[in-house]
Amino acid sequence: MNPVDERPVDGPEASRLVVLAVLFEAGLAPLALVLGRILNQPPLAGFAWSMWDACLGAVATLPMLALLAIVVRWPVGPLGPIKQFFDREVRPLLRTRPWYDLALISIAAGVGEEMLFRGVIQGALSHALGQTAGLVVASLIFGALHPITRAYTVLAAALGAYLGGTWLFTGNLLSAMVTHGLYDFVALIVLLRDAPPKGS
Numbered sequence: 001m002n003p004v005d006e007r008p009v010d011g012p013e014a015s016r017l018v019v020l021a022v023l024f025e026a027g028l029a030p031l032a033l034v035l036g037r038i039l040n041q042p043p044l045a046g047f048a049w050s051m052w053d054a055c056l057g058a059v060a061t062l063p064m065l066a067l068l069a070i071v072v073r074w075p076v077g078p079l080g081p082i083k084q085f086f087d088r089e090v091r092p093l094l095r096t097r098p099w100y101d102l103a104l105i106s107i108a109a110g111v112g113e114e115m116l117f118r119g120v121i122q123g124a125l126s127h128a129l130g131q132t133a134g135l136v137v138a139s140l141i142f143g144a145l146h147p148i149t150r151a152y153t154v155l156a157a158a159l160g161a162y163l164g165g166t167w168l169f170t171g172n173l174l175s176a177m178v179t180h181g182l183y184d185f186v187a188l189i190v191l192l193r194d195a196p197p198k199g200s
Helices: 011-038 051-059 061-073 079-094 099-129 131-144 150-170 173-193
Strands: none
Touching: 011 079, 011 099, 051 061, 051 150, 051 173, 061 079, 061 150, 061 173, 079 150, 079 173, 099 131, 099 150, 099 173, 131 150, 150 173
């Protein structure tokens, strides 16, 4: 295989990419509001401001970060293509961006994706199918919408189930938002600092 092309995207083009990423992720929130109205499932029905639940959400990132450390340190088997995709496609777009750009993308993803996938989709499916089936089906949908590789789809479905379980455990969507956003932020920092293998 050819060496990873690590030429960074910089300047106004990189800034536009960050803006587009934030707008896309944040745009899932109004989509959740519209879909929630159609399905009679308000996306923030399970949301409340709570420092305790926010802290639980932060603690819940630890198993996810442990999994990230495994993928980064030992990208073997089906994990290798996931790491290679990031090195090839994502690193050149974001490696020169400051931490606050990465934080904006992560916060937008944590809020937008959790409102849509957990607040609306999992909530509506749980009412229709029961809590367990709702969690499983919503997680499968979440995984299917992350089709980078087969392994990544499975991994995303598992992480979706974990985030959905976090919501069920605390009873507060805020916890899942914090877990998701904080994980994304730390993952971006770690992966962008981690040097890609020279001949992958």
